[in-house]
Amino acid sequence: xxxVTQLGSHVSVSEGALVLLRCNYSSSxxxxxxxxxxxxxxxxxxxxxxxxxxxxxxxxxxxEAEFKKSETSFHLTKPSAHMSDAAEYFCAVSDLxxxxxxxxxxxxxLLVSP
Amino acid sequence: ETGVTQTPRHLVMGMxxxxxxxxxxxxxxxxxxxxxxxxxxxxELMFVYSLEERVENNSVPSRFSPECxxxxxLFLHLxxxxxxxxxxxxxxxxxxxxxxxxxxxxTRLTVV
Numbered sequence: 609x610x611x612v613t614q615l616g617s618h619v620s621v622s623e624g625a626l627v628l629l630r631c632n633y634s635s636s637x638x639x640x641x642x643x644x645x646x647x648x649x650x651x652x653x654x655x656x657x658x659x660x661x662x663x664x665x666x667x668x669x670x671x672e673a674e675f676k677k678s679e680t681s682f683h684l685t686k687p688s689a690h691m692s693d694a695a696e697y698f699c700a701v702s703d704l705x706x707x708x709x710x711x712x713x714x715x716x717x718l719l720v721s722p
Numbered sequence: 723e724t725g726v727t728q729t730p731r732h733l734v735m736g737m738x739x740x741x742x743x744x745x746x747x748x749x750x751x752x753x754x755x756x757x758x759x760x761x762x763x764x765x766e767l768m769f770v771y772s773l774e775e776r777v778e779n780n781s782v783p784s785r786f787s788p789e790c791x792x793x794x795x796l797f798l799h800l801x802x803x804x805x806x807x808x809x810x811x812x813x814x815x816x817x818x819x820x821x822x823x824x825x826x827x828x829t830r831l832t833v834v
Contacts, residue, residue, distance in 0.1 A: 644825075649827075649828075649830065650828070651726070651825035651826050651827040651828050652812065652814075652825040653825070654822050654823075654824070657822050698765070709755075709767055709770060709778065710765075710767075710823055711767075712764050712765040713764065714762075714764045715764070
């Protein structure tokens with residue numbers, strides 16, 4: 609079985625500050641990992657994904673995440689927060705079965721203040 | 723035109739009503755999914771269809787009935803729902819294993 613833990617249901621940063629959203633996973637097989645963003649009353653949009661290869665992956669809107677197998681982590685970062693980054697962020701893991709059944713974390717709401 | 727389109731965006735229904743949610747994907751994907759998103763709970767996978775065959779049903783009550791007539795369309799038929807079924811219902815699609823899922827904008831369902 610696989611699971612995802614996102615530390616902190618809410619994270620508050622000031623505009624221009626570093627964004628760090630934490631994600632830890634458990635999986636019995638090498639995982640594929642994803643970060644999604646959800647704006648109010650919208651669906652989920654893929655930010656970035658890790659499948660194989662380079663452990664530091666870059667995504668849209670200046671976000672990046674690093675896969676650390678020894679720590680079973682896939683934290684999401686952005687050097688400088690923008691007001692438009694305020695949204696809910698979901699980490700997810702895939703079990704690599706014949707269809708991508710994603711297991712999601714509970715989500716972290718990012719609040720950005722001026 | 724978005725890749726995955728859901729209709730309606732909002733739905734209010736009584737507990738004795740019958741309604742259907744519709745999802746259409748324009749991405750040529752082979753798998754489609756229904757997820758339920760409730761307040762303060764993780765996203766819950768409800769149903770998975772791969773090549774129009776249902777491959778997963780995560781203990782979803784029978785008052786939810788999915789239908790996948792072809793690889794581009796997915797429906798969720800609703801009947802005799804309960805107020806606790808009020809949630810955002812998200813449809814998604816993916817090409818194959820090892821590829822990400824693309825989500826629609828969701829249907830906000832309120833059961834009164």
